[in-house]
Amino acid sequence: MNWKEKCTTSTLSMKSSMIRELVEMTQNVPGIISFAGGFPSPVTFPKEQLAELYKEVLLQKGDNVLQYGSTGGDLPVKEAIIKEDQLSISPDELQVCCGATNGIYNAIKTFIDPGDLIIAEAPSFLGSLVAFEAVGAKIIPVSMEHDGMNIEELNQVIADNDNRKVKFIYTIPDFQNPTGITMSSEKRERLVEIAIRNNIIIIEDDPYGKLRFKGKSYPSVLEIARNKFNNKSVVLCVRSFSKLLGPGMRTAYAIADKGIIAYMNSWAQKVNVTNDRISQNVVAAYLEKGLMAGQIDMIKKTYKPLCDRMVAAIKKYIPANIKWVEPEGGMFLWLELPEQMNTDELFKKAVEQKVAFIPGSKFYPTGCEQYNGMRLNFSYPTGVQIEAGIKRLAEVL
Ligand SMILES: Cc1ncc(COP(=O)(O)O)c(C=O)c1O
Numbered sequence: 001m002n003w004k005e006k007c008t009t010s011t012l013s014m015k016s017s018m019i020r021e022l023v024e025m026t027q028n029v030p031g032i033i034s035f036a037g038g039f040p041s042p043v044t045f046p047k048e049q050l051a052e053l054y055k056e057v058l059l060q061k062g063d064n065v066l067q068y069g070s071t072g073g074d075l076p077v078k079e080a081i082i083k084e085d086q087l088s089i090s091p092d093e094l095q096v097c098c099g100a101t102n103g104i105y106n107a108i109k110t111f112i113d114p115g116d117l118i119i120a121e122a123p124s125f126l127g128s129l130v131a132f133e134a135v136g137a138k139i140i141p142v143s144m145e146h147d148g149m150n151i152e153e154l155n156q157v158i159a160d161n162d163n164r165k166v167k168f169i170y171t172i173p174d175f176q177n178p179t180g181i182t183m184s185s186e187k188r189e190r191l192v193e194i195a196i197r198n199n200i201i202i203i204e205d206d207p208y209g210k211l212r213f214k215g216k217s218y219p220s221v222l223e224i225a226r227n228k229f230n231n232k233s234v235v236l237c238v239r240s241f242s243k244l245l246g247p248g249m250r251t252a253y254a255i256a257d258k259g260i261i262a263y264m265n266s267w268a269q270k271v272n273v274t275n276d277r278i279s280q281n282v283v284a285a286y287l288e289k290g291l292m293a294g295q296i297d298m299i300k301k302t303y304k305p306l307c308d309r310m311v312a313a314i315k316k317y318i319p320a321n322i323k324w325v326e327p328e329g330g331m332f333l334w335l336e337l338p339e340q341m342n343t344d345e346l347f348k349k350a351v352e353q354k355v356a357f358i359p360g361s362k363f364y365p366t367g368c369e370q371y372n373g374m375r376l377n378f379s380y381p382t383g384v385q386i387e388a389g390i391k392r393l394a395e396v397l
Helices: 011-027 047-065 075-084 100-111 126-134 151-160 185-198 221-228 258-271 277-288 292-317 343-352 383-396
Strands: 094-097 117-122 138-145 166-171 201-206 235-240 252-255 332-336 373-377
Touching (some): 011 343, 075 094, 100 166, 100 201, 100 252, 100 258, 151 166, 151 185, 166 185, 185 201, 292 332
Parallel strands (some): 117 138
Antiparallel strands (some): 094 252, 332 373
């Protein structure tokens, strides 16, 4: 048996590489307008400031930051994050990780035994679904509504699996990837109450929460659990600098009960030893200099007109029988087509017409796919491209 036969690839992992292939494929079609990528706009990357800070950190702290450090992150870095987010937590309730993906993996690798259940919104971020599968979890989907996860269905799913170990409920409450939907305040509270009652940890994946460019913001699920329910252990919240400074920095953080963080650190120690200490210290310097508020403001000012342009173009060109929810932040908008339509098939026709999206089926756990959705990204294309691309998409539809 050769290595290819031995190293079988799981369906979900195949799906994640297919998304990458779809994105790459669309990049090579001349004149294509792509809504397929999931990238922040490079015009928002604070290159000059970061260049200075990398130099400053290396020259001032080089002997330290080029050395091995503590697994869960450097104390001054944690303190800078705690201050920036105005968190009432101690540093041992926080892990600095190598991207949100790594933080989520550290958590599930620590707590999931093969066959354990994770409840996830459907559709959801494929990167996490792949990680869940990689540790042997079975994913139970709960459908999305215009105001977030269907809470009645969540209750039902938990009751149906009473005798099995539901270990996590995975949610992206703000500007969800892929739907752009935000969970209502009421649902956030019900989610926390249900999780506490059933002794299940919520993973709140929050890479977009700070990128709200309209509407009123809701308290995070973490804040609700800690402030309203006085519970420190029910929510594990992961936040990332990827969409704020640039995903190449691979710097994020997880906030949870200190016992949970200790387990996560113990796993991270086996695989990472330490994270990139230079980048995390550059992030800390960035925060300490008070630069983040202006940066977030600039990103919101960049994305809002792009989102507005997409919304206006959809209203103008897209048939009325197609459903969608206007995003109030983040980077994505989701179109829900009539049930009999299949966006996997539509994708090929769309590429022929030089417009691309990600077919919705890629965001569901294997075996639970729905084929009538599509994810559109508005942070990467220009306003002119958005208008022309939606027009082309409407013609394909
Ligand atoms: C919901 C969600 N979680 C996590 C990530 C990954 O973030 P990071 O770059 O911090 O690993 C993404 C990136 O697209 C995302 O959309």
